[in-house]
Amino acid sequence: MRKYGIGLLLAAGLCEAADFFSGMAARAVIGQRTFTAQTPGASDVLLGGVGGIAYANGTLIVVDDNRVSASPQNNRVLIFRNVSSFLPEPTAVLPSSGVRCPLCVGQAAVVLGQPDFTSSEIGLSDKTFQHPTAVATDGQYLAVADTDNNRVLIWNSIPAVNQAPADVVLGQPDFKTNKANEGNQAPTARSLRGPQGVWIQAGRLYVADTLNNRILVWRNIPTQNFQQADLVLGQSSFTASTTQDLKSQSFDPKPNNMLAPVSVTSDGLKLFVADLGHNRVLVWNSIPDTNQAPADLAIGQPDLNSGASNNTQNLCPENRTTDKDGNTIYPASCGASLDFPRSAYSDGKRLFVADGGNDRVLVFNSIPTQSGQGADAIVGQIASGINQVSDSANPLGRGSADSVATPMGITSDGTNLFVSDPYRRRVMVFTPGETYVPYSGVRNLFSRSVYAVGTITFSGTLKEGDKVTVHIGDSSKNQEKTYDYTVVKNDSFTRVVNNLVLTINADGGDPLVLATPNTNFNSIILTSRLQGDAGNTIPISTTTSDNAVITAAASGATLSGGQDAAKIAPGTLVAIFGDNLSDSTASAPAEADPLPTELAGVQVYFDGIRAPLLMVSPTEIRAQVPWEVSDSNSISNYVRIQRSSGVVVTTAAVAVPIIGENPGLLAQEGTDPRPAIAVHSSSQATATVSVDGSVNAGDVATVFIEDRSYAYTVQSSDTLESIRDALIGKINANADEKVEAFAAGLFTRIRLRAKVQGPEGNGIPISTSTNDGSQVILTATNAATCCANVAGAPVTIDNPAIPGETIIFTATGLGLVTNRDIIDELATGFRLKSTESNTPGEFVSSLIGGKTANVLYSGLQPGMVGIYRVELELNSDIPTNPNTQVTIAQDVYVSNIVTIPVFNPAQDLPPPPDASTGNVVHRRR
Structure with a gap:
């Protein structure tokens, strides 16, 4: 049934260096508007719980139904014509189209089983289905396993109109009957019982007659209804019905029997059967032509007489470990084990196995030659002994770009591997590529690592x-x-x-x-x-x-989440680490607006969106993740590289987990914790008064500046914001006051700033009071104005931070802001034009030196791309420490740890020594 066309085969030959690797992501997805949408329903672009799939001559055919209770079960088969028209070649330059996901593709041209693309009714006729599961085509004939109608339907040509009637029915005398085994317990040469697999190869038709535990073979494509099969595999005769109990696993696997086979395929030379109940794929080294011909080997089992699920004890004893009591522990799975395999497919070179129970696809770079052989790569999981497909245990991985949940069908167009993912309502398109970017190779540019x-x-x-x-x-x-x-x-x-x-x-x-x-x-x-x-x-x-x-x-017995080296918020500046990523190093022009989307022949794609680039080099690319991906929890990333020779290569895709926020702080290069790149905020001394509590009419809130008092009596219509603003107004009304007052960027805080620059503004006493029983609370975080420095001067060992001072940090990854006008203006790769104050959607907190720091402001920095300004006021009693640790956090996501030097003049200690010389240096007061 493999028919690719000469052009595709030549293209495959030119990409021989490209390969699949464990943990890789899909490059494209069919049936959903994003990789993670999982939208239920039925249309010409929306898939439900997909099952079997087939490809021939540029046409992809998808069964939009299944037998694993994945919803919705749409009782239909979709035909996608001219796949290359909507699925770009891996090396193609994708235009900047403004589409949310240029690689979320596919629009069906024809639907079978339903009168239109929105219907999903069950039926019994020559035009309808009852839970079909499999499809096959050789480019001319089309066969569908109409499972719950106990039949296989055949079209003598691929239909061009919706709900075209089938030409032939197998397993039933006519199109109006659906009895299993002709209404009897025992099968016959022409009966079927819940078939779930079909295949057409070299004029032959193969059917996996699942509940009769056998494979039926017609040596020629049947032309009459109820036509008898010519050959049976898995049983001694057409009427034999060996019963095995799948649930209790009281079975007896042998080279010539089967238990609930659900798929049969061939590459023209060999035959492959997914023997679901025996947890194996049977391989015949030549096409069998006698009844009950024994298989030559088994994938998923050490021999042809074993059938245990994930038989790791016998398949991969080298992976065993020992517990503290000396007991041997075997892994839950390994690269050679299977758990309820759903299908097997060969492109003539490789063999792919849909390992449904382990939520993965095993990739064998060549057809196995002996039982128990391990896979070369695993698609859908990051490693052989791991299963991360759990909506409850791993919600961030739900529908991720690198996962499949119970894969059902597999096919290929010679370049791309199509995998049906029923619980995610999509068909994933995995494309081999250069393995230059490793799993989790895309990281927050500033934090670089994500900690458990x-x-x-x-x-x-x-x-x-x-x-x-x-x-x-x-x-x-x-x-x-x-x-x-x-x-x-x-x-x-x-x-x-x-x-x-x-x-x-x-x-x-x-x-x-x-x-x-x-x-x-x-x-x-x-x-x-x-x-x-x-x-x-x-x-x-x-x-x-x-x-x-x-x-x-x-939250658990141990910390968790550290295995994910990167969780990225929309708009984040990222570093893509790898090898051979470019032939040279190049950077975007300093004032570029927008940032370029190509540097030194390198382009980066996220969900098919071409990303803005800051820098490319052979080992690192710096880019911005698009703001547009905020509607997903996972996106697909790959790199297109045009070599100086003119040759174009692409990396195999990797998934990038997307979360609302995951902050990173800018720091110098080196080993973590790294020195922060931070600056002093003001040339004038400052102080802060926090307005908290609740509103109670009649309360009196007073701010004292030296001996001058500014009191406000709370009104019933007040809010904490209006109380703050009233006090600011009273302070600023005194033209002779030594400080000016203004609102902090966050919360209901009053910022006080000396009117004179330099140390002369330090030491102005600040205090507060409220009446007895007051519900409004005033707190001066500093006893006096302090810390005048030079605004914008770097925080260094020679010019350290001082307790009570406000320091400005640079961050990325804080996510979308709450301001609607700012959100509307945000454009990937463009500098922020607005100077309006803005606030991240998730509150930012901070620790400096193990003590809570006041976050006075956090927001996108005007004139920058993906950069946030974070103003932190140090605790007033923080001790002297040349390596004071700083973090910011949003929700449970904490930034990288950076350090700043802090000097506390109140301590009876000398200033911190210079890190390089050990000499004491004088500090600015």
């Missing part, structure tokens, strides 16, 4: 004297550290969280984790100090004292 995280969440009741303990580390290896907190009278969960955070981060911090408060959820975020998946092994747990009524729950 976990949470400790508190609930219950606070009772004085109760004790809660957080355990971090492996007690069996004597690596555990414990951190206690005892509840005090009139305590609060905020106090519990903040005090435990201080304890965990004290004296240089826990060696394994950094603690961050998340008081909105009464929880502590624990972030691994170990890079990548190493952090996933860090145990966390909690205990409480006897009879305690406070409860504390860990």
